[in-house]
Amino acid sequence: MPQFPSVEWFQAVSRRTEEDKQKFKLLGYVDADVGIKIDGNGAGAQSYLLKFRDYGVKSVELAKDLRGADFSIEGGLDAWSEMVRNIKANGEADIEHSLNRLTMADVPLKLVARDQLQADLFYRFNQSFQAFFNEAAHVPTEFPIAEGARK
Amino acid sequence: MTQAPQAPLASVFPAPTNGNSFSYTQEQSEYIDKLRKGSYDFQWLNDPRPNWGIRSKMKNPDRGLTLQDINNAYAGIPEDAPEYRTMAPRGAVHDPDVPDMGYQYNQKYQVWADNVVALYEEACARQWSATRDIPWDGLKTLPDDVERAVCQIATLLTEVEMIASDFPAKWLWQMNQHFHEVKMFLCTQAMDEARHLEVFRKRALANGGGLMRCLTGTEMFLKTILHAPTYIQGSFLMHVLGEGLVLDIFRSGEFLARTKTDQEIFRLCMQDEARHVSYGTMHLKYFLEHHPEREKAIAEMHQLAELAEMGIPGFLTNPFIIEPLAVLMGNGVDGIDKGMEAVRLVWVRMREEYLNRCELAGFDRRSVTKVPVEAPF
Numbered sequence: 001m002p003q004f005p006s007v008e009w010f011q012a013v014s015r016r017t018e019e020d021k022q023k024f025k026l027l028g029y030v031d032a033d034v035g036i037k038i039d040g041n042g043a044g045a046q047s048y049l050l051k052f053r054d055y056g057v058k059s060v061e062l063a064k065d066l067r068g069a070d071f072s073i074e075g076g077l078d079a080w081s082e083m084v085r086n087i088k089a090n091g092e093a094d095i096e097h098s099l100n101r102l103t104m105a106d107v108p109l110k111l112v113a114r115d116q117l118q119a120d121l122f123y124r125f126n127q128s129f130q131a132f133f134n135e136a137a138h139v140p141t142e143f144p145i146a147e148g149a150r151k
Numbered sequence: 152m153t154q155a156p157q158a159p160l161a162s163v164f165p166a167p168t169n170g171n172s173f174s175y176t177q178e179q180s181e182y183i184d185k186l187r188k189g190s191y192d193f194q195w196l197n198d199p200r201p202n203w204g205i206r207s208k209m210k211n212p213d214r215g216l217t218l219q220d221i222n223n224a225y226a227g228i229p230e231d232a233p234e235y236r237t238m239a240p241r242g243a244v245h246d247p248d249v250p251d252m253g254y255q256y257n258q259k260y261q262v263w264a265d266n267v268v269a270l271y272e273e274a275c276a277r278q279w280s281a282t283r284d285i286p287w288d289g290l291k292t293l294p295d296d297v298e299r300a301v302c303q304i305a306t307l308l309t310e311v312e313m314i315a316s317d318f319p320a321k322w323l324w325q326m327n328q329h330f331h332e333v334k335m336f337l338c339t340q341a342m343d344e345a346r347h348l349e350v351f352r353k354r355a356l357a358n359g360g361g362l363m364r365c366l367t368g369t370e371m372f373l374k375t376i377l378h379a380p381t382y383i384q385g386s387f388l389m390h391v392l393g394e395g396l397v398l399d400i401f402r403s404g405e406f407l408a409r410t411k412t413d414q415e416i417f418r419l420c421m422q423d424e425a426r427h428v429s430y431g432t433m434h435l436k437y438f439l440e441h442h443p444e445r446e447k448a449i450a451e452m453h454q455l456a457e458l459a460e461m462g463i464p465g466f467l468t469n470p471f472i473i474e475p476l477a478v479l480m481g482n483g484v485d486g487i488d489k490g491m492e493a494v495r496l497v498w499v500r501m502r503e504e505y506l507n508r509c510e511l512a513g514f515d516r517r518s519v520t521k522v523p524v525e526a527p528f
Contacts, residue, residue, distance in 0.1 A: 028273065029273075095410070105496055117432060124429065
């Protein structure tokens with residue numbers, strides 16, 4: 001069972017998009033390199049670069065920095081974990097846990113981009129990004145001890 | 152009521168008629184004689200001038216044959232100024248005496264954006280149906296104050312969205328067909344905005360509320376866009392400023408939604424709107440970078456922007472706009488004070504994203520704008 005967050009976890013979600021390709025095809029293709037930055041409760045940050053191409057994710061890598069990303073979504077492990085737990089509990093993000101909602105006020109997640117055109121990619125392909133994370137509902141997930149310890 | 156001017160039909164259809172029988176031109180008569188003798192013209196079959204043998208390759212079969220694919224194969228980069236004003240496709244052979252279509256926009260910098268080809272494909276790939284793709288059965292009865300707030304915003308959006316169909320429709324026929332990708336993209340925008348009108352009208356009338364108040368100030372801004380003297384002026388007002396503001400409303404709407412139905416409406420509209428804003432931003436950049444009198448063009452755009460930017464505070468000090476937003480953010484009239492905190496955030500974001508887009512286009516408004524950094528309330 002992949003742990004959230006990890007390359008394996010994002011790859012597992014990516015595989016789900018392959019299995020449900022027709023759904024993602026209906027949403028439209030995506031061309032964007034998306035950074036995911038997760039601050040780990042004092043244990044340092046982990047950054048992942050997800051290369052969205054066509055109707056899924058072409059590659060997932062642990063990144064030293066996210067300078068290569070078109071934009072990144074950044075926030076604490078607690079917020080990210082809550083989002084994934086919510087998706088798993090509801091089969092998709094409920095209205096309180098959509099990507100747009102979580103980033104709108106810069107807390108608990110924040111949209112970071114080199115320039116406005118890159119930031120606008122988040123808006124242009126938003127439904128596909130949301131559908132991608134919604135696939136987490138179907139991925140068995142182990143949550144990290146650090147996140148669990150706060151409970 | 153005024154009538155449309157009579158079209159000079161005689162100049163379009165010069166062939167005379169003679170009683171009940173049809174009269175052919177000399178050229179048509181000669182061809183008919185040839186056909187009767189079993190002889191064909193075949194000029195089109197033997198014409199050596201067309202660039203023959205083009206075989207566009209799909210870069211990505213998963214997506215299909217894209218405009219980028221065919222542009223990579225042939226006639227992909229439009230000239231700055233085509234010689235003719237014709238509807239003949241870019242790269243085709245045409246008769247030397249084709250009529251002048253009377254296009255007013257014949258220079259690339261007047262219409263082009265470097266992302267327009269990709270945006271057209273993206274628009275086609277991401278179309279949706281307001282009838283089919285919205286989970287209308289997810290609507291639920293909301294408290295009256297919240298439903299009224301949703302309906303006031305839905306009314307505003309029903310009102311303003313169609314401007315972005317009317318505006319391109321006004322200018323489309325004046326653009327040289329040489330830049331067909333721009334025209335095609337603007338057609339997708341017109342369809343997008345028709346769908347936005349549709350979805351917000353449906354929303355206002357679907358959950359026990361109704362269509363509410365339309366405001367003089369809003370109509371005046373829409374009139375400014377519709378009657379802008381030039382395409383670049385109207386494009387700046389609409390794509391960069393107006394749709395930039397509405398994009399933030401859509402984003403806020405998704406944020407504020409109380410039902411999956413409303414959330415999906417705003418999310419899908421947000422995607423569409425962001426494409427239009429991206430075109431507008433990159434068109435402004437192309438226009439300013441390639442204008443033959445660049446400094447003069449920048450100065451004129453600054454004059455326009457200075458006036459137009461007053462629309463931002465006007466938009467965000469209008470009680471029919473910010474109070475419904477605040478009620479939605481505060482989840483009811485009782486929470487309006489809390490909701491106003493979020494409206495202040497929207498003010499900052501709208502201003503910031505607008506200035507960022509101008510900056511990206513090489514149009515520095517940040518150092519001169521008079522729009523307050525923060526909301527004055």
